[in-house]
Amino acid sequence: MSDSFDDLRDLYQEVILDHGRRPRHARRLESFDATAKGDNPMCGDRIEVWVKLGTDGTIADTGFQARGCAISVASADLMAETVIGRSKADTHALFEAFREMARTGQCPHCDGALADPLERLEPLAGVHEYPSRVKCATLAWHALIAALEGGKEASSE
Amino acid sequence: MNVEAKISLGRPAVLDVARIREDFPILRQKIRGKPLVFLDSAASAQKPRAVIEAMREAMETQYANVHRGLHWMSERTTDAYEAAREAVAALINANDAHEVVFTRNITESLNLMAHSYGRGILKPGQAVLISGMEHHSNIVPWQLLRDERGIELRVVPVTDSGELDMDAFETLIADGKVGLVSMTHMSNVLGTYTPVERIVRMAHAHGAKVLFDGAQAVVHRRVDVQALGCDFYAFTGHKLYGPTGIGVLWGRRELLDAMPPFLGGGEMISSVAFERSTWADVPHKFEAGTPPILEGIGLKAAIDYVQQIGYDAIAAHETALVDHALARLGTIEGVHILGRAQDRGGVVSFALDRAHAHDVATLLDRQGIAVRAGNHCAEPLMHRFGLDSTTRASFAIYTSHDEIDFLADSLARVREFFK
Numbered sequence: 001m002s003d004s005f006d007d008l009r010d011l012y013q014e015v016i017l018d019h020g021r022r023p024r025h026a027r028r029l030e031s032f033d034a035t036a037k038g039d040n041p042m043c044g045d046r047i048e049v050w051v052k053l054g055t056d057g058t059i060a061d062t063g064f065q066a067r068g069c070a071i072s073v074a075s076a077d078l079m080a081e082t083v084i085g086r087s088k089a090d091t092h093a094l095f096e097a098f099r100e101m102a103r104t105g106q107c108p109h110c111d112g113a114l115a116d117p118l119e120r121l122e123p124l125a126g127v128h129e130y131p132s133r134v135k136c137a138t139l140a141w142h143a144l145i146a147a148l149e150g151g152k153e154a155s156s157e
Numbered sequence: 158m159n160v161e162a163k164i165s166l167g168r169p170a171v172l173d174v175a176r177i178r179e180d181f182p183i184l185r186q187k188i189r190g191k192p193l194v195f196l197d198s199a200a201s202a203q204k205p206r207a208v209i210e211a212m213r214e215a216m217e218t219q220y221a222n223v224h225r226g227l228h229w230m231s232e233r234t235t236d237a238y239e240a241a242r243e244a245v246a247a248l249i250n251a252n253d254a255h256e257v258v259f260t261r262n263i264t265e266s267l268n269l270m271a272h273s274y275g276r277g278i279l280k281p282g283q284a285v286l287i288s289g290m291e292h293h294s295n296i297v298p299w300q301l302l303r304d305e306r307g308i309e310l311r312v313v314p315v316t317d318s319g320e321l322d323m324d325a326f327e328t329l330i331a332d333g334k335v336g337l338v339s340m341t342h343m344s345n346v347l348g349t350y351t352p353v354e355r356i357v358r359m360a361h362a363h364g365a366k367v368l369f370d371g372a373q374a375v376v377h378r379r380v381d382v383q384a385l386g387c388d389f390y391a392f393t394g395h396k397l398y399g400p401t402g403i404g405v406l407w408g409r410r411e412l413l414d415a416m417p418p419f420l421g422g423g424e425m426i427s428s429v430a431f432e433r434s435t436w437a438d439v440p441h442k443f444e445a446g447t448p449p450i451l452e453g454i455g456l457k458a459a460i461d462y463v464q465q466i467g468y469d470a471i472a473a474h475e476t477a478l479v480d481h482a483l484a485r486l487g488t489i490e491g492v493h494i495l496g497r498a499q500d501r502g503g504v505v506s507f508a509l510d511r512a513h514a515h516d517v518a519t520l521l522d523r524q525g526i527a528v529r530a531g532n533h534c535a536e537p538l539m540h541r542f543g544l545d546s547t548t549r550a551s552f553a554i555y556t557s558h559d560e561i562d563f564l565a566d567s568l569a570r571v572r573e574f575f576k
Contacts, residue, residue: 005574008523012516012574021511043515043531044545067545069513070575130519 011126011133012070015078020070025080027063038143038154040135045072049143058087062144069136075124076140082117088148094118095141101125102137172466172474174557180205180462181555191525194560199345199373199504199551200529202398204459211458212400212451223450224424224441234450241453242440244460249390250381251407258406258413258440259448263372264294266391266406267339269419269443270368271298274337274389276306277417283336284309286329286365288321288351289541290344293534295370299339311335315541319347319496327359335365342374342390346533346549347496348479348504350374357386366412372396376553377475377502379468382407394452398554399459403452406443413439420445463554471554475503478552478561485565486550491572495547503552506533509568512575514546520574521548524567 029050038047045068054060062083064076083091097109098121105128110118127137139154146154178184181203186193195203215237221230223238239254246254260266275285275298285299289312303310311329314322321340329335338360343350353369360367368389371380375392382390389412394403408416418425418436422445427435436442463471482505486492491510509517518530529549532539539545550564 005570008520008570008574011519011523017575069515071516130522133515133519136515 011130013123013126015123016070016074019074019077023064023066023073023077025063025077026065026073028065029061029063034147034150036143036147036152036154038139038146040068040072040139042132042135043069045069045136045139047072047076047140047143049076049140049147051144051147058085059083059091060085064140064143066140068139069133071124071127071133071136072139075137078121078124079140079144082120083144086117090114091148092145095145098124098141099138102127102134104128172470172554174474174555177466178555178557180207182206182209184555188525188527189523194524194526194563196550196552196556196560196564197527197529198376198553198556199396199549201395201401202376202553203555204400204455205398205462207462208399208455208458212455215451215454220451222447237457238448238450238453241457241460244457245405245407248380248460248464249375249407250383252383253410255439256407256410256413258408258443259453260404260406260443261402261449262395262404263370263391263393264404266393266404267294267368267370268298269406270337270339270389270391271302273416273419273443274366274368274412275299275302275308278412278415279306279308279336281307282309282334284311284334286311286313286326286335286338286340286360288313288340289315290319290321290347290349290351290535290538291339291341292345292370292372293536295339295341296537308336309334312537313340315347315538318498319344319349320498321349321351321356323352323355323359326356330359330363330365333363335360335363337368338365339368340370342369342371342380343377343502344496344535344538345373345504346506346535346538346547347498348501348506349496349498350378350500350502352500353385353387361386373502373504378472388412394456394459397456397459398462400452400455403449403456410439413443416443418442418445422446424448466554474554475552478556478558479503479505481558482550482552482561482564485561486568489565489569489572492568495542495544503556504549505551506547506549508544508547509572509575512571514548516575517548517568517571520571521564521567524563524570526564526567528564 032050033053034051047066049064052061062080066073066076101107124137127133142154183203219233221234223235242254242257245257299310313326316322357367366388371392389408391406395401425445427437493508495506514530531546
């Protein structure tokens with residue numbers, strides 16, 4: 001795809017703009033088993049995450065409310081999309097792999113069991129070029145992990 | 158150096174930006190293959206070669222600790238460092254160079270005031286009056302003082318146009334309890350110049366002393382502390398084209414004399430015994446430890462550089478830049494400029510519909526433009542305007558009209574991108 005915004009698209013791919021503009025999972029869950037807030041004091045981004053667990057302990061549903069940049073909202077939405085149906089252990093592993101991708105742009109685990117969700121999260125890998133923006137992409141994940149671990153607050157600091 | 162000489166000989170009414178830009182080596186850098194358009198000088202300004210050379214030369218030819226060595230190097234270095242104090246005194250028209258205290262930055266200058274004047278001179282039951290457009294560094298030290306000493310903190314609100322509500326000022330100071338007014342001279346977010354002469358008149362009429370945070374103002378406008386009539390004035394070196402690590406607190410001699418020390422250590426004492434120590438005279442009473450020697454030498458070079466260009470040319474240049482920026486940015490659909498004060502300096506903050514300030518900053522960075530995005534260390538002011546963050550472009554002597562045009566064109570692209 002070529003347009004007059006080619007020079008701006010490496011970080012802001014269409015999927016990020018789309019999910020940043022129209023997040024599908026930006027809603028508070030009516031009933032939930034865990035919740036946590038995330039706060040990035042450096043830039044003022046804030047997020048609240050709710051999680052509903054299934055009887056088998058997997059994530060049955062998740063939603064969020066976020067106030068922040070396109071990267072942080074899109075990342076929260078893609079996170080929700082990729083963790084629904086996953087166990088806590090899987091979600092942890094996905095978080096670690098995603099965090100490495102956001103920090104380094106590399107994805108050594110992309111061939112493994114998490115190849116599909118990581119491919120979905122791949123458009124966010126561009127943030128590694130902007131160290132100050134990596135936290136925007138990981139904030140929602142920090143909040144989700146805090147919720148799963150029974151915490152109330154997470155900071156991406 | 159030759160370039161400076163030409164400037165001083167020419168004394169142009171209009172500042173020659175192309176020539177000035179040659180004095181700043183960093184402006185030749187390319188960012189992602191594009192020319193650097195540095196519009197973040199209000200956070201920290203770039204350094205002219207004169208500053209870089211002065212610090213390098215000091216390290217290479219005449220460096221030692223100051224005020225203690227009896228040897229040639231120390232004496233020469235002491236002279237150079239004290240010449241910086243003289244340069245600051247001349248810059249702000251202080252009555253006496255002894256009234257100039259060197260600190261690490263303006264945050265330390267303001268903390269010095271909160272600690273020494275706040276705890277040593279103000280009494281519980283008195284109040285400190287600040288405003289709703291202060292930088293965090295002129296809020297938090299006074300909160301700490303309030304919580305520790307029971308000294309009230311009062312806040313002058315900001316109007317919709319981004320100016321001080323001077324009626325509220327009058328009301329807040331009327332009961333005579335305000336011992337110190339501590340206010341910005343120019344907002345780092347709105348660009349608003351505060352009505353400093355009027356503030357001084359009103360404060361003094363009600364028995365309050367006045368401290369101005371001149372971090373932004375001193376960069377853009379000639380400051381004459383005697384003409385202003387204020388009691389204290391603070392600024393920092395790195396925004397004035399000087400190095401980081403050096404700040405200034407100017408105060409009236411008799412007020413500084415009456416204040417207790419801030420930090421303790423070497424340099425600030427007259428004599429030390431375990432029973433009791435006595436303090437050095439001002440300004441050394443407030444300058445514990447080895448001072449920022451090289452930074453002082455760098456600051457003097459920066460001040461000399463600014464003085465050679467002259468504040469008339471600087472102010473005219475920056476007024477033209479701001480007018481141009483307001484005209485260009487103001488006509489981009491979806492751009493909302495914060496504040497519309499009549500008297501304003503070289504910063505323009507704005508919000509863009511449907512785009513977060515951090516996304517705007519990153520997309521501008523892609524085009525080689527450096528701006529600041531966030532709350533600008535002025536969270537209460539952001540909330541006053543119902544915002545979490547803005548994008549801020551700030552201007553300096555090396556900023557050109559072309560750069561502002563490029564900002565406007567790039568911003569229009571960002572706007573399209575997020576449509």
